[in-house]
Amino acid sequence: MVETLRIALVGNPNCGKTTLFNNLTGSNQYVGNWPGVTVERKDGELKGHEHVVIQDLPGIYSLSPYSLEEVVTRDYLVNEKPHAIINIVDGTHIERNLYLTTQLLELNLPMVVAINMMDLVCKNGDRLNLELLGERLGCPVVPISALTGEGSDGLASLTMEQASRHQIDERPHIFTGSVEHAIAHIEESIQEKVDEQHLRWFAVKIFERDEKVLKDLGLEEELIGHLEKHIQDCEKELDDDADGIITNQRYASIEKILAEAVERNSSKEGLTTSDKIDMVVTSRVFALPIFAIVIWLMYYLSVTTVGTWLTDWVNNGVFGEGWFWYGKGAQYAADVAEYSQAEVICQPIDYAEFVQALEKSPADPMAWQMTEDVAQYLHFDSPASVTEEAFSHFLADHNWVGLAYFPSKVESEKNEPAGVQGVSGEQLREKRRLLERGAPDPERYSGWIPGIPVVTRRLLKKGKAGEAVQSMVMHGIIGGVGTVLGFVPQILLVFFFLAFLEDCGYMSRVAFIMDRIFRRFGLSGKSFIPMIVGTGCGVPAIMAARTIENLKDRRMTIMLATFIPCGAKMEVVAMITLAFFPGSFWVAPSMYFIGVLIIILAGISLKKTKTFAGDPAPFVMELPTYHLPTLRNLLWHTWDRGKDFCVKAGTVIFLACLLLWFLQAFSWSFHFVGDMVDDSMLASIGNLFAWIFSPLGFGDWKGAVAVISAEFAKEQATGTLGVLAHAEEASTITVVQNMFQEFNSAHPGLAALSFMTMNLFAPPCVIAIITAFKELGSAKWGWLTVLMQACVGYCISLIVYQLGAFFFDGGMLGAGTIVAFVLIAIVLFLVFRPGYSGKPMEHRI
């Protein structure tokens, strides 16, 4: 078997690494995580070379031991020893990029430096002597353009050639005499203890007093003391700390090399295009308005318009009844409109309405005409003498006589009186015939594609599948897959916009603009975007947190983002508002307000815990040069992240949906219960938990089941109440009203309000929870998040209900009221207590 050649791709963030990786590997990529950490790892087969694997390492600035990405990279390079390194360097920011290069060279692995964006360098009028640069660095240097793919093939073959060479050229020592002297000493004394190949790298790290290397090597106290003397001598001589000395001299040597190898275009001083863009985009006056417009545009396109169309199409079309091909279905829509108009016009009237028409009749000509017609037909002298019995005979024959006689009623019910008022008897008969033919069947029209459930139901019927099997396939499997796929269009759109914002360089500016606000409650400026996306759907919101590099910030954003009510939750809000607070303007906005308040208070309280304490991560961030992203890159990013969601979350969500179906469809004795949810396992689970919700005002098993099943899709909260009431005919609004009257006759409205806040601020739907687990990268953090969210939702609901009851009952103090006040006191304590001031907890790496 041929040994696989591993080539590691290393470079700064924003240097075109991903683009180069895609050029080199084409579509043969596989994504995984680095063992034990959430940093993503991508491997890909080199195009046309079966046994060469390119490994895309995280974008980093240095090999310091302080960030997860850097540690992952250096551990990989030192322990796994790739056969060669490709170090990609952004030619337009060459000075800072070469800093990493000087560190990589010390690893003594075969290496090639690829200078990217050479076209831009040339355009700026700068001249780069690559041959000289390679000579000074001690490794080959090649120009490439990742964007156009130029130079990739040459780079690949050169790297493979380097990897196959057994001898690595001696690399120049870049530090000054005394430092090199100390390093030589260190090398000598650790020679036996480390891999010979990486000797110099280890020596430099020990000189820098790199905590992690010192800990891993476990050198004897005596030896460390001896080496420390050399290091301190250097520090004294150069009046700086050891790590400062090393960094200084690295940059000094780069400056020296570049002074020789680069010929700067002196005439071209002044502002670049990127500078000019930034003069507007991050200016004091325009920054916030532009930011608002960008966010609005992203939200508008991905959440409200295009995203909703696509989601509706998936939910109601592909996973609903069916849909029409683009451009088809106009005839169907027209026929449906005509049919429903006929329905309104021909809606039969009853005797009571006849009597009403009689009362109006002299003044209302239509009513008069109708009563006269009826009287004439039944051979009565005057309409007033028509008996109820005779009228019912008349209806049996002539129930086409309908609302057409009541234009005022038509107007109020259907708001389209035009064309109705003057409907003649003949036209009415025609409408009646239309109704007799039944509602238009979309399947008879060309271009109709039946939805997956419709086709499946037919197949199941044909195959004579049992009721339980049918239910499982329809509700469990197709319902589950449909739920997952319904999220895909929105997620892809959000990812597309995020990729655009990231690629063009605006995302860093977002952090720059918003940092001041968000760091007060322990979040990063970039947390704003997940929160905005969260108003649409929590799942892409959680995934959008990936753009936050800092682990603590990312964690906290994931934990808090779903407190913003999402689109599905707004359906619950709408229903409760309609049922209990019709026409009130304050319910929905106050839910957003509570959501924002929770994020702020929870952020402040979390920041005072030991785990999140300490300075917010160093906000030392590069503001990359703006550039127009390529469509290929954007689509690749979108697909890359979207695929992740489908594969990883999809499988788990699918299983969760199947489980819910199972609990809902079977009793404990595994009898299929069908629609009789009362007998299901879910109902008894609800019974078990009902008492928990008593302090919230709805301690009934139905309320508990509604809360539990809403965990699978928030918009189901009120729908479940409808199912449980077995009230197929009544509208959901009436059902909800009756249900809460039953739960809590004293304060049905308050109970409904607390039911709503429970659904809104308790853990998000299971899909979002699973996504959060995946993105947090650890079960411990996942459970902590769910627990925290459950507590918050419960406390908010308790406070809302108990305080509401307290005020409505005229200040009657009960046990619940006291608990509510205690909870408020606890919240205030958590927010205002002095924060943890000890040593901030380091990220465990």
Add this chain to the structure above:
Amino acid sequence: MKTLKDVSIGESALVRKLNSVGPNRRRLLDMGLTKGVKVTVRKLAPLGDPIEITLRGYELSLRKSDAELIEVE
């Protein structure tokens, strides 16, 4: 003692010393804020913090609290 925070917008200064500690210090060093390097303060974020500086041919943003720990001349 003048720090980077005191440098007005549009002005340049040379870095003298880094007083920050731990990961912050290392990060600043890694990003090229070494002794003697010339930095130009470009602008203030719309809400007054952080600041944007140019050094070694690229743009970097950092908080005022970090800038305060960088001695310049």
